[in-house]
Amino acid sequence: MSERIIAIDGPAGSGKTTTAREVAARLGFVHLDSGALYRALTLAVLDHQVPLVGERIVALARSLPVRLVLAGRSFVPEVAGADVSEAIRSERVTARVSEVAALAEVREWVNQQLRLAVGEAVEGVVVDGRDIGTVVFPEAPLKVYLTASEEERAQRRLSQMGRRVDPEAVGRTSAELSRRDLMDSSRAVAPLKPAPDAVVLDTTGLTFGEQVERVLELARKVF
Numbered sequence: 001m002s003e004r005i006i007a008i009d010g011p012a013g014s015g016k017t018t019t020a021r022e023v024a025a026r027l028g029f030v031h032l033d034s035g036a037l038y039r040a041l042t043l044a045v046l047d048h049q050v051p052l053v054g055e056r057i058v059a060l061a062r063s064l065p066v067r068l069v070l071a072g073r074s075f076v077p078e079v080a081g082a083d084v085s086e087a088i089r090s091e092r093v094t095a096r097v098s099e100v101a102a103l104a105e106v107r108e109w110v111n112q113q114l115r116l117a118v119g120e121a122v123e124g125v126v127v128d129g130r131d132i133g134t135v136v137f138p139e140a141p142l143k144v145y146l147t148a149s150e151e152e153r154a155q156r157r158l159s160q161m162g163r164r165v166d167p168e169a170v171g172r173t174s175a176e177l178s179r180r181d182l183m184d185s186s187r188a189v190a191p192l193k194p195a196p197d198a199v200v201l202d203t204t205g206l207t208f209g210e211q212v213e214r215v216l217e218l219a220r221k222v223f
């Protein structure tokens, strides 16, 4: 199955998830947002007031369960049978997710789920995250590392949330993104970084359509 995987990694707000979703739709592939599973776990941890201990979190994930369920062309995050796609985008989850994602036992469990999920998507899959090309699917034939300036990422994040893009909001959002990037790229296990054979795509100044087109051009050379 690993011959039909596109790995898209990059920092928060680089447009990985929206790009991955569109690229998957255009190629007839399935989209898998790995961050959604870290977020669903974080939601469960907060709701059940479980301490930030890897084994405790994995036990909780198994018992509830926390899952990714294939629905049409994408995977839906579920906690105890309920679709949590909306709930995982809340600020309380965003503020704590990097701490949960830094735990080695949690990452091991998530990686197992991702590898199982990809086995279900026979037509091909676009997976986005932080360590997809480096750790989870190092054999993927196409690895893209998306970046953009911090200011642009903050602006995009605000527009995506339907918020006003004024200088104060950009400053605040940009501080939040850089705090999360620092945690994600300085952690001991699977830190955020491009795979040695990833194509690094700086999307600053590109429109969403151009960004998607660049990835599709790369995909057409491989698939």
Ligand code: DC
Pocket: 012, 034, 035, 036, 038, 039, 097, 098, 101, 128, 129, 130, 131, 132, 180, 184
């Ligand atoms: O892509 P996102 O913002 O939804 O991801 C949420 C958090 O999950 C992010 O701060 C880091 C973590 N994450 C990770 O460590 N590895 C992944 N493959 C995907 C996400």
